[in-house]
Amino acid sequence: MDRTPALPLLLALLLALAAAPAARATEVKSILRLQGAADLRHDEAFEDHWDARSQLDVSAEGRLGGPWRWRLEGRIQGDSFGDGGFFGRGDTRNDVDLDLRDTYLRYENDRFAVTVGDQIVKWGKMDELILTDNVNPQDLDQFVIPWLDDRKLAQPMVRVEGFLGGTTVELLLLPRPFIHRIPFFDSDWALFRHNREAGAAAAAADTEVARRFRELGVAVDAPGWGDTEVGARLRTTVAEVDLAVDALVYHQRFPVFRGDAASLAALFDPEATAAALADPATGTLARAALLAADPQVRAEYPWVVTVGGDLETTLGDYGVRAEVARTFGAQYQGQAEDGTVTVYTADQTLLGVGADLTYDAFYGNLQLVQQWVEESGSLLFVGKQAATLVATLQYDLLAGTLTPALYAAWDLGDDASYLRPRVEYKVNDHLTVEAGLELFTGDKHTALGSFTANDQAYLLATIGF
Incomplete structure (x- = not known):
């Protein structure tokens, strides 16, 4: 499954450039990651009991001479999940993904630069929690958002x-953004x-009703040129303070669902629909x-x-x-007073603060994000107020x-946490x-539903070439 939209003409051009004598690569890197994990306990149906992952990143970059520069970066990732899987079929599943990452052609001089291709652009200053950085959507296929640079999907853009001196505009x-290709755990919802x-x-x-349940599906329109997204950002430094303001006109990164009330109810809460069907008072209707x-x-x-x-x-x-952000016109799945699934439109405000300390061999990072959704109705999946606290602590021993x-994250609203203690040896x-270890506590509510996740022990080897 190729999750990232390829730009065939651009890729062919870049490959030709890379092969040209004048465009000889000045830097070639490859990183192979091999990871295996096993459950510590089984606490919910439809969870993985073990998983294995192999990931190969290959990158090359060079110059054409003068102001032209090129970069090629790709990722091949293979996964195997055993005896479950979140929202899975309850068996072993294998998956192979091919992604284009930063793959572009760049022209740069002292006054301006133009970059065309698949790019990962980071806006904002928060390291672990992303607020206004909606340019590149999060990759959620690992269920827990992965680390920093690995969490972003490359998008085709100009x-x-x-x-301008110490200021950058x-x-x-983003032409025809591939917004619907974010892999929400699977390609078929x-x-x-x-x-x-x-x-x-x-x-x-009831065979007829059971067949109708299996016929339920989700349709998504492919984006067109009219869906092109635009953004602007201004960065400067004043008295040793880095400042930036930005604006982005784009499509909401997580969808809302519309349709007939009965189909929405069956998709979002099949058990309640089945109970209504079995109730003599409501079953016929x-x-x-x-x-x-x-x-x-x-x-x-x-x-x-x-x-x-x-x-x-x-x-x-x-x-x-x-970091602060205000989103206008956001839409959320909700529940009307009569119990039907509906969509609410509400503005959202996000505020984040963070601090880090590096002292000899110690590094610590603490960040807090608060979210407010200005809607009085009943929302599904998303709380009207949410606060998340993230801490990272590490200490280098034996000369590093x-x-x-x-790594620890706490959802203060749901009283849930995710802890990742680890030891790294170079x-x-x-x-x-x-x-x-990956340890979860409490029931966590996300845009993909509620869950009590499994705890795992893992071993990861990273090999650089």
């Missing part, structure tokens, strides 16, 4: 930067696939409504506008940062070859081995 154009199967099993005695409804619901990515700003500076030994570390300049 990026123009103007250099940046403009983005795995959450709803699981719900279809659950509904069909609950209504197995509920059955007629479900069979008469269009089984296809539509996933929509509404237009929104985000305006934000950030700053970063140092106070003594500490690095400090703050042995590093114990802890064998040599080419091989690093890491062992650790």
Whole structure:
């Protein structure tokens, strides 16, 4: 499954450039990551009992001479999940993905730069928590958002930067954004696939209703040129404080779903629909409504506008940062007073603050994000107020070859946490081995539903060439 939209003409051009004598690569890198993990305990159905992952990143970059520069970067990733899988079929699944990452052609001089191709652009100053950085959507296929640079999906875009002394003006154009290709655990809406199967099993005695559950689906329109997104960012430094303001007119990165009420109810809450079908008082009407409804619901990515700003500076030994964003016209799945699934439109405000400290061999990073959704109705998946606290601690031992570390995230609203204690050992300049745990507590509510996740022990080897 190729998750990232390829730009065949651009890729062919870059390959030709890379092969040209004048465009000889000045730097070629490859990194192979091999990871295996096993459950510590089984606490919920439809979870992985073990998984294995292999990931190969290959990159090359060079110059054509003068102001022209090129870069090629790709990733091949293979996964195997055993005996479960979140919202899965309950068996072993294998998956192979091919991604284009930063793959572009760049022209740069002292006054401006133009970059064309698949790019990962980071806006904002927060290291672990992304607020206004909606240019590149999050890759959620690992269920937990992966680390920093690995969490972003490359997007085809044109990026123009103007250099005005200590100020940089940046403009983005994302033609026909592939917004619907974000892999929400699976290419065929795995959450709803699981719900279809659950509904069909609950209504197995009525073959016509069970068949209708299996016919339920989600349709997504392919983006056109009219869906082109634009953004602008201004960065400068005043009195040793890095400042930036930005705005992005784009499609909301997570969709809302519209359709007939009976089909939406069956997809979002199949058990409740099955109960209504079995109730003598409501069964006849509920059955007629479900069979008469269009089984296809539509996933929509509404237009929104985000305006934000950030700053970063140092106070003594500490690095400090703050970021604020206001999103206008955001849409959320909700539940109306009569119990039907609906869509609410509400503005959202995000505020984040963070600080880090590097002292000899110690590094610490603490960040807090608060979110407010200005909607009085009942929202599904998303709380009207949410606060997340993230901490990273690590200490280098044995001249930096042995590093114990802890990554911890707390959802203060749901009283849930994710802990990743680990120990990293640098064998040599080419091989690093890491062992650790992934531990979850509490019921966590996300845009993909509620879950109590499994705890895992893992071993990771990173090999650089």
